[in-house]
Amino acid sequence: MKSQKQIISIYKQGNSVATPIIFIHGFPYDHLMWENVISILQKTYFCISYDIRGLGGSPCGDGQFTMESFVDDLEEIINELKLDKPVVCGLSMGGYISLRAVERFEEILGGLILCDTKPEADNNEGKLKRAAGIKKINELGVQKFVEDFVSGCFTEESVKNLKEYKETLTRSLKSDPVGVKGCLLAMQGRTDTTPYLEKIKIPTLVICGEEDKLSPPEVMKSMADKIKSSEFVLIPKAAHMTPIENPEAVSKAILSFLKKNFE
Ligand code: MLT
Numbered sequence: 001m002k003s004q005k006q007i008i009s010i011y012k013q014g015n016s017v018a019t020p021i022i023f024i025h026g027f028p029y030d031h032l033m034w035e036n037v038i039s040i041l042q043k044t045y046f047c048i049s050y051d052i053r054g055l056g057g058s059p060c061g062d063g064q065f066t067m068e069s070f071v072d073d074l075e076e077i078i079n080e081l082k083l084d085k086p087v088v089c090g091l092s093m094g095g096y097i098s099l100r101a102v103e104r105f106e107e108i109l110g111g112l113i114l115c116d117t118k119p120e121a122d123n124n125e126g127k128l129k130r131a132a133g134i135k136k137i138n139e140l141g142v143q144k145f146v147e148d149f150v151s152g153c154f155t156e157e158s159v160k161n162l163k164e165y166k167e168t169l170t171r172s173l174k175s176d177p178v179g180v181k182g183c184l185l186a187m188q189g190r191t192d193t194t195p196y197l198e199k200i201k202i203p204t205l206v207i208c209g210e211e212d213k214l215s216p217p218e219v220m221k222s223m224a225d226k227i228k229s230s231e232f233v234l235i236p237k238a239a240h241m242t243p244i245e246n247p248e249a250v251s252k253a254i255l256s257f258l259k260k261n262f263e
Contacts, residue, residue, distance in 0.1 A: 008073055009057035010050040010081075014042035019110065019262045020086040021254075022077065023049040024094030026116070026153075026240075027187065028146055028172050028180050030056025033091065036164070036247035041254060048086070050077060052093070054179025056171075063182030067190035070097045071104060078108060085110030087258070092117045092215065092240065093183065099193040102200055111261060112204040113254060116240045118215045119223055121192040130188040134181050142177040153240040155211050164244045197226035203261040204230040207253055209238035209245065231257065 011031055021041065023034040031049035038047045051058040053073055054065060074097055078086060087110050090098030095117020102112055122130065136145045150169050151159055158165045206224035208217045217234060224232040233253040238245035 007059060008050050008053060008077065010048065010077060012081075013038055013047045013049075014045055016046050018044060018046045019258065020046040020048060020081075020083045021113075021258075022074070022083070022086050022088050023047065024074070024088065024090035024097050025049070025052065025055075026092035026094055027052075027183050028055055028149065028175050029168060030171060032056075032171065033168065033241070034089075034243050037243045037251050037254065040247070040251040044255070045258065048077070048081065048083070052097075052183070054182045055175060060176050060179040060182065063178035065182040065186040067096060067100055067186050070186060071100050074101050075105060075108075087111035087113060087262070089113035089115070089254070090117065091115040091243065093187060095215075096187065096190055096193075099196070100191065102202070103193050103196040106200065106202060109202055111202050111257075112200065113207065113257070114204065114220075114223070115207040115242055115250070116209055116212050116215045116220070118219055119193040119197060121190050122188050127188050130184045133184050137177050137181055142175055142180055143173050145180065146172045146175060153214065154245060155209075155237065155239045157237070158239070158241070158245050162245065168241070168244060194226070197223060198228065200227045201229060203257070205253065205257040206230055206232045207235060207242055207250060208232070209235050209240055209242045211239040212242075214240045 025033040030051045034049050054060045088098045095114045099119055154165050204227045208220040224230045235242045235246050235249045243250045
């Protein structure tokens with residue numbers, strides 16, 4: 001099997017002998033979603049980010065992705081880079097990958113950070129939304145889909161005034177429709193990781209934007225309550241895109257969690 005390292009776009013910053021943290025972005029974004037957080041954390045930690053297959057600089061191939069294949073990619077990155085007990089930090093779709101990774105191979109992970117995500121699989125309404133998204137891409141193009149989707153992830157204030165909102169949208173508009181549709185199908189077919197929450201043993205931080213409508217604070221708080229070793233932090237002035245909308249508050253929460261559990 002060809003090495004994933006050669007296929008997936010991986011970015012490494014910071015001190016390679018320090019605690020490794022793998023940052024996994026949301027849909028339909030790329031690793032740069034984490035850049036403002038990584039610029040702070042790399043002073044102390046080894047920060048690894050990558051583009052999920054089909055998005056950013058990673059190839060789409062035939063676009064036949066599953067949540068399991070995304071988790072396989074993560075496992076291969078950990079093995080290829082020989083990371084010792086990395087902390088996995090995933091936002092939304094990155095959180096789905098992280099939660100399933102913990103369920104599959106918690107023993108090789110050191111900690112978990114879940115941002116603006118949820119453990120439940122898509123219900124019927126959610127599955128139909130994914131199907132409508134694919135139809136929209138086929139009929140109106142990926143740009144129309146991305147425009148509508150991305151604006152719903154940010155606060156109104158970010159949409160009006162945050163330069164990172166425009167930069168993120170501009171990059172996402174360049175997404176390959178094959179990759180975007182492949183991710184929608186992978187999310188549509190993912191399993192429910194709720195039963196595993198109470199079994200999680202590694203230290204866990206749950207982060208949620210105060211105005212997140214896709215994974216709202218009450219949903220995330222109830223997820224955090226099911227994880228014994230967890231703490232929950234609400235991020236002000238942010239919706240679903242916490243590391244972009246308020247990177248200072250997200251970095252502060254992550255630094256305090258890492259200091260408490262990994263120093
Ligand atoms: C994301 O930000 O990754 C998406 O909102 C996830 C989803 O559509 O379920």
